[in-house]
Amino acid sequence: MVVKSQIKLIKSLHQKKYRIKNGMFVVEGIKTVKELLASDFKVFKIYANDEDSLLSLPDYTEFVSQNELRQMSNLKNASGVLGVFYIPAEKPIDFNDWVLLLDSIQDPGNLGTIIRLCDWFGIRHLVCSSNTVDCFNPKVLQATMGSITRVNVSYTDLSEFLKDAKLPVYGTFMNGTPLRQVDMPEKGILVMGNEANGISRVIENRCDKRIAIPQFVAKTAESLNVATATAILLHEIRR
Structure with missing residues (x-):
């Protein structure tokens, strides 16, 4: 079970000022979460309600109820997977291309x-x-x-x-x-x-x-x- 303070934190990240304050953001959906996990973005936590869809994901995944996901979600119909990642530092601009x-x-x-x-x-x-x-x-x-x-x-x-x-x-x-x-x-x-x-x-x-x-x-x-x-x-x- 996810504690209320974590749900409150995740819900706050739907607003820009709290993303800036905490240096984190929320992403929903198994495809996008997997894309982020395969990149150099640093993960904070993954929340999911379907173990079968997450067998390949690391062990920082926490399994939660659909109701808990709904409370965290910004979607009308919450996805089965929600990830919290750290906002990366901006990289220097390369002017060798457009x-x-x-x-x-x-x-x-x-x-x-x-x-x-x-x-x-x-x-x-x-x-x-x-x-x-x-x-x-x-x-x-x-x-x-x-x-x-x-x-x-x-x-x-x-x-x-x-x-x-x-x-x-x-x-x-x-x-x-x-x-x-x-x-x-x-x-x-x-x-x-x-x-x-x-x-x-x-x-x-x-x-x-x-x-x-x-x-x-x-x-x-x-x-x-x-x-x-x-x-x-x-x-x-x-x-």
Whole structure:
């Protein structure tokens, strides 16, 4: 049986301020938990209600009731496995390849999908503005499907970060140069903006190139979802 203080701690980790305070985060689902265990993320505890699904997991697993998992969970229908891991230290940025920057992304699903896209296209460094949604938000982690273990996500003041940038900075705008007319270099920095407002003015002023994904019919859709746009741009970078 899990003591009440542990349940209280785990529930608190669904909020960013307590994740920062305790240096830990929660992830749910056997696939993502196994991905994290196979990575260099340090585990605090695994809670599960199904011994058969955890035969290959280490002995720091604690078996609990479904009711106890429901109390810890952030999901409507609690998964049979919940893991608590330590937040790792941010790694230095490697500028020998493309680096993706996110300016004020707010939707957890979008960030999780973008992390997954970085993993797919081999973008190892994702730099987020300080007001971008936390990558250890449970909804973000769920959307990454384990890709959080292979992408270095860091948070900083993007204006300061770009001030000393040694690579060309490509910003995405509705009125930029159509992507098919742009020769993308072997390495650079790609900036994606907020879902509603795009790239902020201060970051816009740091961009060397303005690029856009053109529409092929009369303007009907207002814009592309930021994760969808990121997929198209990363494909073009790697093409």
